Amino acid sequence: MTTATVQFLTHEGELTPHPDHEVELSPDSLRKLYHDMALSRRLDAEAVTLQRQGELGLWPSSLGQEAAQIGAGHALGAADYVFPSYRDHGIALCRGVDPLEVLRMFRGVSNGGWDPAENNFHLYTLVIGSQVLHATGYAMGLAKDGAPGAVLVCFGDGATSQGDVSEAFNFAAVYHAPVVFFCQNNQWAISEANERQTRVPLHQRADGFGFPGIRVDGNDVLACLAVTRWALERARDGEGPTLIEAFTYRMGAHTTSDDPLRYRDAEEVEYWKRRDPLARVRTLLEHQGWADGAYFDTVAAQCEQRAVDLRTRLRATPDPRPGDLFAHVYAGAHALVEEERAQFAAYQASFADARDGGK
Amino acid sequence: MTTATVQFLTHEGELTPHPDHEVELSPDSLRKLYHDMALSRRLDAEAVTLQRQGELGLWPSSLGQEAAQIGAGHALGAADYVFPSYRDHGIALCRGVDPLEVLRMFRGVSNGGWDPAENNFHLYTLVIGSQVLHATGYAMGLAKDGAPGAVLVCFGDGATSQGDVSEAFNFAAVYHAPVVFFCQNNQWAISEANERQTRVPLHQRADGFGFPGIRVDGNDVLACLAVTRWALERARDGEGPTLIEAFTYRMGAHTTSDDPLRYRDAEEVEYWKRRDPLARVRTLLEHQGWADGAYFDTVAAQCEQRAVDLRTRLRATPDPRPGDLFAHVYAGAHALVEEERAQFAAYQASFADARDGGK
Amino acid sequence: MTVTTLPMAKAINESLRRALAADAKVVVMGEDVGRLGGVFRVTDGLQKDFGDQRVLDTPLAESGIVGTAIGLALRGYRPVVEIQFDGFVFPAYDQIVTQLAKMRARSLGRIKLPVVIRIPYGGGIGAVEHHSESPEALFAHVAGLKVVTPSNAGDAYWMMQQAVTGDDPVIFFEPKRRYWDKGEVDVDAAPAAVHRAVVARHGSDLTLAAYGPMVKVCLDAADVAAGEGTSVEVLDLRSLSPLDFDTVQASVEKTHRLVTVHEAPVFFGSGAEIAARITERSFYHLEAPVLRVGGYHCPYPPSRLEEAYLPDLDRVLDAVDRALAY
Amino acid sequence: MTVTTLPMAKAINESLRRALAADAKVVVMGEDVGRLGGVFRVTDGLQKDFGDQRVLDTPLAESGIVGTAIGLALRGYRPVVEIQFDGFVFPAYDQIVTQLAKMRARSLGRIKLPVVIRIPYGGGIGAVEHHSESPEALFAHVAGLKVVTPSNAGDAYWMMQQAVTGDDPVIFFEPKRRYWDKGEVDVDAAPAAVHRAVVARHGSDLTLAAYGPMVKVCLDAADVAAGEGTSVEVLDLRSLSPLDFDTVQASVEKTHRLVTVHEAPVFFGSGAEIAARITERSFYHLEAPVLRVGGYHCPYPPSRLEEAYLPDLDRVLDAVDRALAY
Ligand SMILES: Cc1ncc(C[n+]2csc(CCOP(=O)(O)OP(=O)(O)O)c2C)c(N)n1
Ligand SMILES: Cc1ncc(C[n+]2csc(CCOP(=O)(O)OP(=O)(O)O)c2C)c(N)n1
Numbered sequence A, B: 001m002t003t004a005t006v007q008f009l010t011h012e013g014e015l016t017p018h019p020d021h022e023v024e025l026s027p028d029s030l031r032k033l034y035h036d037m038a039l040s041r042r043l044d045a046e047a048v049t050l051q052r053q054g055e056l057g058l059w060p061s062s063l064g065q066e067a068a069q070i071g072a073g074h075a076l077g078a079a080d081y082v083f084p085s086y087r088d089h090g091i092a093l094c095r096g097v098d099p100l101e102v103l104r105m106f107r108g109v110s111n112g113g114w115d116p117a118e119n120n121f122h123l124y125t126l127v128i129g130s131q132v133l134h135a136t137g138y139a140m141g142l143a144k145d146g147a148p149g150a151v152l153v154c155f156g157d158g159a160t161s162q163g164d165v166s167e168a169f170n171f172a173a174v175y176h177a178p179v180v181f182f183c184q185n186n187q188w189a190i191s192e193a194n195e196r197q198t199r200v201p202l203h204q205r206a207d208g209f210g211f212p213g214i215r216v217d218g219n220d221v222l223a224c225l226a227v228t229r230w231a232l233e234r235a236r237d238g239e240g241p242t243l244i245e246a247f248t249y250r251m252g253a254h255t256t257s258d259d260p261l262r263y264r265d266a267e268e269v270e271y272w273k274r275r276d277p278l279a280r281v282r283t284l285l286e287h288q289g290w291a292d293g294a295y296f297d298t299v300a301a302q303c304e305q306r307a308v309d310l311r312t313r314l315r316a317t318p319d320p321r322p323g324d325l326f327a328h329v330y331a332g333a334h335a336l337v338e339e340e341r342a343q344f345a346a347y348q349a350s351f352a353d354a355r356d357g358g359k
Numbered sequence C, D: 001m002t003v004t005t006l007p008m009a010k011a012i013n014e015s016l017r018r019a020l021a022a023d024a025k026v027v028v029m030g031e032d033v034g035r036l037g038g039v040f041r042v043t044d045g046l047q048k049d050f051g052d053q054r055v056l057d058t059p060l061a062e063s064g065i066v067g068t069a070i071g072l073a074l075r076g077y078r079p080v081v082e083i084q085f086d087g088f089v090f091p092a093y094d095q096i097v098t099q100l101a102k103m104r105a106r107s108l109g110r111i112k113l114p115v116v117i118r119i120p121y122g123g124g125i126g127a128v129e130h131h132s133e134s135p136e137a138l139f140a141h142v143a144g145l146k147v148v149t150p151s152n153a154g155d156a157y158w159m160m161q162q163a164v165t166g167d168d169p170v171i172f173f174e175p176k177r178r179y180w181d182k183g184e185v186d187v188d189a190a191p192a193a194v195h196r197a198v199v200a201r202h203g204s205d206l207t208l209a210a211y212g213p214m215v216k217v218c219l220d221a222a223d224v225a226a227g228e229g230t231s232v233e234v235l236d237l238r239s240l241s242p243l244d245f246d247t248v249q250a251s252v253e254k255t256h257r258l259v260t261v262h263e264a265p266v267f268f269g270s271g272a273e274i275a276a277r278i279t280e281r282s283f284y285h286l287e288a289p290v291l292r293v294g295g296y297h298c299p300y301p302p303s304r305l306e307e308a309y310l311p312d313l314d315r316v317l318d319a320v321d322r323a324l325a326y
């Protein structure tokens, strides 16, 4: 594969044709991409605010990665199955997952929350790299079933260092599994820059396992869409796995617990602000005459409305009940869980009694 | 790197010049290589016999891999440190490890046995791939110390599938560690052929991590020597890691417990017999006029003598004492170990008492 | 009733064969399980009969095997994974502990992961390092996993059926030194309810609680004890998570003395949990503290020392004597 | 005597600083330990002061970190490894269990591996999944490892000195919810001998045995109990392998009642080992069975449930009452 970065849209918002890849452009599709990116950004900002207000325990912001996520999200078909990492709120949005579900998880209401089967969107995985093997196994199953669809699995630049990810690359290659490895290289793994993780551009990792790796401008939604679509089609057509390295930038902190001022320069952030994934689409929409100020105002208002709605619903989210501890540990019976559940209930009741007794 | 296989000596025993690599040939050095290969083979055969006779619990034969092991072994300098796998009896020989120590391990007398510091030859590692990380860490330490020498680490084709091995490749690349990854691709991991482990030739794995990978004819001792020497020099010169894939063949069973007739064809074995690593050196020695029948008889007699000696000494090897169980668990004191040691001694003594009491 | 006499390895083989035939979603996977039939031949002939889409020789990577098995289970499969030896399960430990065990709870019960992980375990076969260990405590401590281990061919057959058809992940420990011990297998009727301990031998003076490879040792010890006038009850626990404390309690409240026996190290081993819980449940019934027989706090030794390391008849009888001396 | 008052995190930082200054072979390594100073700032400033050859930001791969640390130790280094959170130690579990723990015995004592693995552990900080676990039992069961955990700043300082300068691998569990609790650190005199439990509060009616984050909870419970006329002795175990049973036994033979407290699940947890061994040692002294307070047999719950899950003052007092009721 070429080591050049696939780009369709420069950071000044100009279209650049690409020899190998293409994407059809229409006012509607471009506006939809813009809309989803704007919504993703707005809800992400809302989540950061909600965390500051104590409504969430933690939030890993996707700020700056909207092109990668919305591009990949738009490439997916209904039969495709996604294994996200923990920062893929944009893809969740494209899949139709209620953002409230994602926030509930970071509120500490559940460790997962949504129904993966409903939108073919698996739960977030926090143990770095684990899900890459799950995705590969799922893809092996798809192939066994002769089912349509492919698997897209998301992970970060840091994750590529984990043995599990290399094992997944190898299993996928050996079994020729219909899986697209979608690495969002946001250049940071918490405080560690790419050179602490790898000596070579990450898409090159695929060469060593025997399938194509390709780098795409991760801040160019059109390129991300086109390349992901291409890779998914390859997978569906039985051509095996692909590694996509979406080269992007984590504009914010690693999570709301993190302080990036300790480890990276303000200039770097400024540099990447000028490569903002939304700005360039906005420029293109304007240049093409496909959207005007009124349109952008409408989008902003819609997003605002969604944010307000999300905030309201989150605040109304009840805590789980203590007895839920024991609810889903096993599918079948487990004597110890039953014993502890009963002891716990009795213990809880003794408190209620004590309270009622006016203690 | 070239994907062609480096070869100096065809399997008919003819010299073929190589554009990138060379090795100086002298009667003495070639005879020494032959001698060590022959000795390795003879002692290996002795070990198989000893296992059949119940003197060993298990033996993983190195039959067929003598060129790879003796070639690599001769490339090592005194300051280099080796992390073997569990089949590297030929390299152990080159390092000066008493073969009895290796046999003691497979007799079940110890789980390791020799002193790694004595010959810069680490203990065998049975958990596939683990030692590749140890080697990388050791090499990182060498570099930190500014010490001379490099690390050579051995592993098999199957091992390349383990996450640990990929992690080691990546650590070595990132830290530019002076380590040579010496993969003996004997084409089988117990019953699994290469295509169950990888989609591409294994030396290619290195590309994805950013250092050179090279395939060498693993049945050509001259090529193995030259390429390993080259890679070790690169490492010592601060040029970082190299992956060598020595393409060879496991002529025997995986271990004495294995029955390869269940999973591979006789023709394949026959094919590789014609590529025997010793035969071609013998032919070359004869063609060059550097050795004659008398020489080969002498070598055979020497090897026989070593085998007899080994057998005698092995048979005289005492079992460890039961109390040794507790001997080396910790360096410092550990109350539980002391308690159990005392209980065990008392229990053992009670038996002696019972026996003495004529029970 | 169709009873046949089979070695345990063959009973498991037959059970897997039945599972593969009954449900197209059952897949068997692991290192060397296909063409070779596994290093212990437990999967012998399965690939030949069910094809390489059902019985997969995998790359040599335990994390990869379990991780992809989880993915297959998410896609509706029921993978039965073989780990070649006890000591090689640890590369997969992360996938087992953080993913396999927890994903059901994480999904609020929406996801089920019916993955069976078969692990030949235990010593006594004169093997090299890492081939004789008993790591069951390291799995029983982890919520979300079931941990079982048969002691005989009939149980092995049925417990495998239960494991494969159940909807929870099961760590299935196979006592490798009993693989060739023959036993009766009734393919029509399961010998005991799932996750129940059974009384392998009735007695009244003391209870021995064991599982897997140690059940036979305990039965032998009970024989010898009987000759010396002591009536020993032997329990075969069969399952460690859940652990059938009711059966243990009932036995102890009859015999008033309990000795636990396992190959794994005593320190933080199964015996500790059994001792602690039974002492709590039956405090006033115990006439002696629960004594524990097991491995020492040292790495599993080289094979020429394993006789000294492993609990055997004498060590069990020694503990029986000590318990009776209270 | 040079006593300063420091939060535990800072005490460990100072201890690492002292170790780095005292011995050029000490290296600190892990994810984000350098520039960032670790997510809990325990290694804050160390890279700045000792350079990136002594304090290494590593690739994101726990097996790689521990595996290369073993290699460095073989080369004569004394690596102090940070695992970012308890739930992320499992990718390294294979290297820890099969290599780090066993290599000394494998080499007949010729190899020493002075590797310290620091693990911030435990809950109570409102974190997401995998960030609140207490996996200590999974290490204590493994021979060849030492397992320690301080409960206060002074101990943390000294136990780290002992861990780094000792020649055995040490799993060093740091109770993350106590990181910011201040305590006195005397940099001239170690507060207690290595691997000894200490009596954190004297009492006569019942013994509470705890470690790490639960010591404070037990001290608080003892306070409340004192107000109700019950004199509770609190032991801070400090080390789980080896575990100082002598001190526990001495206390129990005085108070006749024992309750163990830890955050980890009770099933197969530390409390089981303590209960089993102390019951064996002090059978005739116990007036009640050893009761165990700890986590339930479920995955660590989402943070809005952790209050229900974690042992707290009330649950400890409930167990105290139950033990006294015998
Ligand atoms: C196995 C494991 N180790 C460590 C962590 C702690 N951790 C959480 S995120 C992170 C960095 C991940 O970086 P990257 O893969 O680049 O993803 P990004 O956060 O940039 O999206 C680390 C080290 C973890 N979650 N899992
Ligand atoms: C982690 C681990 N898993 C499984 C095994 C069992 N096992 C021993 S050797 C072997 C095959 C190794 O093949 P390869 O790496 O090609 O080396 P070779 O035996 O051919 O020299 C396997 C699966 C092991 N030793 N370690």
Ligand SMILES: [Mg+2]
Pocket (backbone or CB within 6 Å): A156, A157, A158, A184, A185, A186, A187, A188, A189, A190
């Ligand atoms: Mg990143």
Ligand SMILES: [Mg+2]
Pocket (backbone or CB within 6 Å): B156, B157, B158, B184, B185, B186, B187, B188, B189, B190
């Ligand atoms: Mg091989």
